[in-house]
Amino acid sequence: xxxxxxxxxxxxxxxxxxxxxxxxxxxxxxxxxxxxxxxxxxxxxxxxxxxxxxxxxxxxxxxxxxxxxxxxxxxxxxxxxxxxxxxxxxxxxxxxxxxxxxxxxxxxxxxxxxxxxxxxxxxxxxxxxxxxxxxxxxxxxxxxxxxxxxxxxxxxxxxxxxxxxxxxxxxxxxxxxxxxxxxxxxxxxxxxxxxxxxxxxxxxxxxxxxxxxxxxxxxxxxxxxxxxxxxxxxxxxxxxxxxxxxxxxxxxxxxxxxxxxxxxxxxxxxxxxxxxxxxxxxxxxxxxxxxxxxxxxxxxxxxxxxxxxxxxxxxxxxxxxxxxxxxxxxx
Amino acid sequence: xxxxxxxxxxxxxxxxxxxxxxxxxxxxxxxxxxxxxxxxxxxxxxxxxxxxxxxxxxxxxxxxxxxxxxxxxxxxxxxxxxxxxxxxxxxxxxxxxxxxxxxxxxxxxxxxxxxxxxxxxxxxxxxxxxxxxxxxxxxxxxxxxxxxxxxxxxxxxxxxxxxxxxxxxxxxxxxxxxxxxxxxxxxxxxxxxxxxxxxxxxxxxxxxxxxxxxxxxxxxxxxxxxxxxxxxxxxxxxxxxxxxxxxxxxxxxxxxx
Amino acid sequence: xxxxxxxxxxxxxxxxxxxxxxxxxxxxxxxxxxxxxxxxxxxxxxxxxxxxxxxxxxxxxxxxxxxxxxxxxxxxxxxxxxxxxxxxxxxxxxxxxxxxxxxxxxxxxxxxxxxxxxxxxxxxxxxxxxxxxxxxxxxxxxxxxxxxxxxxxxxxxxxxxxxxxxxxxxxxxxxxxxxxxxxxxxxxxxxxxxxxxxxxxxxxxxxxxxxxxxxxxxxxxxxxxxxxxxxxxxxxxxxxxxxxxxxxxxxxxxxxxxxxxxxxxxxxxxxxxxxxxxxxxxxxxxxxxxxxxxxxxxxxxxxxxxxxxxxxxxxxxxxxxxxxxxxxxxxxxxxxxxxxxxxxxxxxxxxxxxxxxxxxxxxxxxxxxxxxxxxxxxxxxxxxxxxxxxxxxxxxxxxxxxxxxx
Numbered sequence: 001x002x003x004x005x006x007x008x009x010x011x012x013x014x015x016x017x018x019x020x021x022x023x024x025x026x027x028x029x030x031x032x033x034x035x036x037x038x039x040x041x042x043x044x045x046x047x048x049x050x051x052x053x054x055x056x057x058x059x060x061x062x063x064x065x066x067x068x069x070x071x072x073x074x075x076x077x078x079x080x081x082x083x084x085x086x087x088x089x090x091x092x093x094x095x096x097x098x099x100x101x102x103x104x105x106x107x108x109x110x111x112x113x114x115x116x117x118x119x120x121x122x123x124x125x126x127x128x129x130x131x132x133x134x135x136x137x138x139x140x141x142x143x144x145x146x147x148x149x150x151x152x153x154x155x156x157x158x159x160x161x162x163x164x165x166x167x168x169x170x171x172x173x174x175x176x177x178x179x180x181x182x183x184x185x186x187x188x189x190x191x192x193x194x195x196x197x198x199x200x201x202x203x204x205x206x207x208x209x210x211x212x213x214x215x216x217x218x219x220x221x222x223x224x225x226x227x228x229x230x231x232x233x234x235x236x237x238x239x240x241x242x243x244x245x246x247x248x249x250x251x252x253x254x255x256x257x258x259x260x261x262x263x264x265x266x267x268x269x270x271x272x273x274x275x276x277x278x279x280x281x282x283x284x285x286x287x288x289x290x291x292x293x294x295x296x297x298x299x300x301x302x303x304x305x306x307x308x309x310x311x312x313x314x315x316x317x318x319x320x321x322x323x324x325x326x327x328x329x330x331x
Numbered sequence: 332x333x334x335x336x337x338x339x340x341x342x343x344x345x346x347x348x349x350x351x352x353x354x355x356x357x358x359x360x361x362x363x364x365x366x367x368x369x370x371x372x373x374x375x376x377x378x379x380x381x382x383x384x385x386x387x388x389x390x391x392x393x394x395x396x397x398x399x400x401x402x403x404x405x406x407x408x409x410x411x412x413x414x415x416x417x418x419x420x421x422x423x424x425x426x427x428x429x430x431x432x433x434x435x436x437x438x439x440x441x442x443x444x445x446x447x448x449x450x451x452x453x454x455x456x457x458x459x460x461x462x463x464x465x466x467x468x469x470x471x472x473x474x475x476x477x478x479x480x481x482x483x484x485x486x487x488x489x490x491x492x493x494x495x496x497x498x499x500x501x502x503x504x505x506x507x508x509x510x511x512x513x514x515x516x517x518x519x520x521x522x523x524x525x526x527x528x529x530x531x532x533x534x535x536x537x538x539x540x541x542x543x544x545x546x547x548x549x550x551x552x553x554x555x556x557x558x559x560x561x562x563x564x565x566x567x568x569x570x571x572x573x574x575x576x577x578x579x580x581x582x583x584x585x586x587x588x
Numbered sequence: 589x590x591x592x593x594x595x596x597x598x599x600x601x602x603x604x605x606x607x608x609x610x611x612x613x614x615x616x617x618x619x620x621x622x623x624x625x626x627x628x629x630x631x632x633x634x635x636x637x638x639x640x641x642x643x644x645x646x647x648x649x650x651x652x653x654x655x656x657x658x659x660x661x662x663x664x665x666x667x668x669x670x671x672x673x674x675x676x677x678x679x680x681x682x683x684x685x686x687x688x689x690x691x692x693x694x695x696x697x698x699x700x701x702x703x704x705x706x707x708x709x710x711x712x713x714x715x716x717x718x719x720x721x722x723x724x725x726x727x728x729x730x731x732x733x734x735x736x737x738x739x740x741x742x743x744x745x746x747x748x749x750x751x752x753x754x755x756x757x758x759x760x761x762x763x764x765x766x767x768x769x770x771x772x773x774x775x776x777x778x779x780x781x782x783x784x785x786x787x788x789x790x791x792x793x794x795x796x797x798x799x800x801x802x803x804x805x806x807x808x809x810x811x812x813x814x815x816x817x818x819x820x821x822x823x824x825x826x827x828x829x830x831x832x833x834x835x836x837x838x839x840x841x842x843x844x845x846x847x848x849x850x851x852x853x854x855x856x857x858x859x860x861x862x863x864x865x866x867x868x869x870x871x872x873x874x875x876x877x878x879x880x881x882x883x884x885x886x887x888x889x890x891x892x893x894x895x896x897x898x899x900x901x902x903x904x905x906x907x908x909x910x911x912x913x914x915x916x917x918x919x920x921x922x923x924x925x926x927x928x929x930x931x932x933x934x935x936x937x938x939x940x941x942x943x944x945x946x947x948x949x950x951x952x953x954x955x956x957x958x959x960x961x962x963x964x965x966x967x968x969x970x971x972x973x974x975x976x977x978x979x980x981x982x983x984x985x986x987x988x989x990x991x992x993x994x
Contacts, residue, residue, distance in 0.1 A: 019416040024416065025416070025420065054843070125601070127601070128615065131615065140970075141971050142970075143926070145928040153955040154955050175475040261601075270830035284836075288836070298844070304836070424890065435993040437888070438907065448892070452894060497892070
């Protein structure tokens with residue numbers, strides 16, 4: 001510790017050279033960052049160097065031209081028409097469309113189920129409250145993959161076919177698929193305007209039921225976060241239960257719910273990558289097949305990561321827009 | 332030592348404890364918080380800094396122990412110049428105690444542990460010795476029977492007294508108080524001011540940012556009025572409160588009266 | 589509040605209005621119907637032989653039979669350490685709280701443990717030899733718990749402070765016991781499987797992702813821009829990608845990134861990927877905790893002269909981690925569930941082993957039985973972790989006690 005005599009104190013700006021670097025208040029942060037940056041740089045250079053060397057040796061240096069080669073595999077179920085003679089990129093695109101399809105429907109279903117169950121936690125009916133709690137506690141503690149396998153192998157594949165199929169008004173559940181609209185049995189085969197394969201149906205069901213439990217918690221937490229005084233104030237103004245909920249509680253709860261929903265939506269999108277468990281061909285399973293056929297590991301992984309990143313960003317952007325809308329209502 | 336009431340800036344004989352010259356500070360957003368502030372505090376002095384909110388008084392106080400950085404000027408505390416040497420900043424922080432408006436007690440530690448943490452970890456003193464000193468200090472501020480409770484179980488006034496004892500446990504040569512009674516319920520203000528009075532009587536060098544006029548009148552050696560990042564007036568309390576020299580001081584006193 | 593009889597209570601909860609009554613009747617009917625169907629299936633239709641015949645496979649995979657004594661030894665050591673820690677924890681003096689050696693939930697836990705040790709081996713139709721081993725291990729645990737609670741205080745304090753160290757030591761010893769070395773026959777990771785592999789992967793990732801996550805969270809809140817942006821980039825990149833694509837990356841690209849021969853084998857690759865994956869999520873949990881701590885805490889610590897690392901370790905982190913505890917444990921629970929994804933990249937974790945069992949022609953179509961058992965197992969593990977975190981939370985919160993005694 002240096003004790004300077006009175007009057008000899010110099011300005012802080014003039015001292016840096018007399019202070020050793022390892023305890024210099026303004027120099028040290030830059031030195032630390034420089035050291036960390038250098039370390040990361042060296043690590044990245046090392047990894048990339050290995051990558052380039054190993055890929056060159058394997059004759060797999062980064063190219064994209066193989067995307068135009070015919071894929072040579074079929075995809076069981078696509079919205080975007082695809083067959084084996086079409087190029088790889090088309091197959092990957094078809095997989096992406098399949099993924100988007102299940103994600104969009106899943107988001108709608110999970111939001112509906114989650115909201116209903118979340119609100120059930122405030123029901124005057126004790127049994128309903130208990131069941132909502134049971135659903136959340138049960139579903140959240142069992143792995144999604146296990147649930148998907150369960151829906152596919154135990155529930156949907158066990159459905160009977162033909163006349164024995166489960167028939168509900170406007171809906172028929174059979175092993176050959178889910179038929180919506182006005183299903184009719186023609187030659188022991190169901191026909192309807194809208195058909196869903198059991199693979200798609202089990203994936204969708206699994207994602208909706210799983211994410212619905214998390215969304216239920218988000219909704220419950222959001223509504224519970226609205227102070228009791230708001231309910232009381234609305235009631236003392238003579239507003240009915242429904243009106244209080246719609247005009248007073250929900251707008252305030254949404255401010256808490258919407259930001260939390262974002263991460264649940266993203267986790268549903270990411271969860272859709274487990275489609276392979278239900279035998280549904282999504283982006284990930286097309287990518288896996290593509291890798292097995294071409295050996296183009298780096299390119300395939302890059303495509304995968306980029307696709308999911310874009311999906312996440314789109315969801316986040318939409319939710320941020322929604323969030324702005326919801327938060328603005330405060331003023 | 333000089334009796335505080337009789338002291339004026341010219342009659343103090345003690346060594347210089349804090350010397351600030353031309354201190355200027357800009358915040359990251361370009362706000363010019365301190366515009367060339369000078370202040371000298373001598374040993375045993377109690378300097379009270381007053382001023383409207385946003386006048387830079389808390390910022391100025393916080394530069395003394397390096398909680399706020401500044402861009403121009405010099406501050407020398409107990410002979411150590413605040414510069415870019417981290418070791419000197421740590422050395423100053425060991426010698427300077429600080430009491431905050433929001434107490435800032437560590438809620439996960441008991442009262443006793445709050446007091447003993449720094450002396451054990453920083454001064455490397457043996458635990459039993461620090462503990463007996465801490466219990467003594469708690470007795471001095473009148474809360475030794477709460478030593479094993481957690482801060483959350485105490486009243487605001489008690490918490491602030493613990494905070495003072497926590498600083499004292501490091502055996503500082505200077506104590507800084509940043510609006511120590513502003514967050515307290517009215518009935519708890521006196522118990523904290525009483526502890527501060529005792530401390531001043533024992534000769535502790537203190538710099539206090541506060542709005543407590545009565546405390547300033549009774550205890551201060553000098554009162555400093557700050558406004559818009561500058562020192563407007565420095566005067567002994569009698570003179571400051573009864574016959575302020577500057578227009579800005581009169582205006583301020585008119586507002587708080 | 590006016591005390592109500594159970595009947596009044598039931599009526600208020602279920603039949604408050606006509607609509608409520610209708611809903612209740614509907615729900616009760618549906619539940620009874622479903623419950624009966626499930627019960628009938630479980631007792632009459634289900635063939636549990638698939639579980640009974642494969643219990644060893646599901647537990648440890650293809651771990652060599654003549655080396656399985658090592659796993660028994662490890663289980664015994666774990667039981668001893670658990671009993672010891674549990675007992676000592678109960679014997680710790682707590683401020684403002686009477687010391688109780690056998691609180692009610694401890695007694696319940698012991699009854700549950702003993703019950704499981706008796707019932708489970710019977711249900712699984714294990715041989716008497718194996719049944720007795722489980723009884724002995726459970727007995728040892730309870731005995732150790734009792735003895736440590738009874739006489740733990742007699743151990744001198746400086747010694748007791750070293751007790752937690754037995755856990756990392758035991759973990760190291762466990763790794764050696766499982767994989768071999770130090771005079772033991774090597775058992776390649778490809779032979780580890782079932783619950784053993786699942787627990788190994790989960791515990792490895794949990795232990796390592798925690799310090800990594802804390803570091804990343806501190807980095808993300810650092811004043812140094814490079815550290816901050818580096819942490820943000822890492823966390824957001826990992827959180828943006830599905831785990832399966834990262835595992836895929838680990839299996840297919842890690843080999844290219846490292847010089848030949850340096851890349852770990854498939855099991856360890858997956859373990860590292862799980863670790864790096866979970867670290868990003870733990871970092872976000874810790875960050876939420878750090879954000880809850882007022883800036884004044886760090887300022888107070890710094891103005892007492894504590895250097896930054898000490899201020900973080902003694903003042904900021906203990907508080908932040910306490911706040912973040914439920915979120916962190918939530919991530920650990922997710923991590924345990926995420927280990928099932930290993931089965932998709934061809935590893936034989938619990939789920940992967942189960943799927944090989946179901947692929948066996950002898951057990952074709954026994955999906956429901958196997959998946960149900962797995963679901964129950966995972967549910968119990970995850971629920972136990974959640975319960976543990978809640979218990980720890982109340983224990984760590986010093987402000988809970990005065991509220992209760994007031």
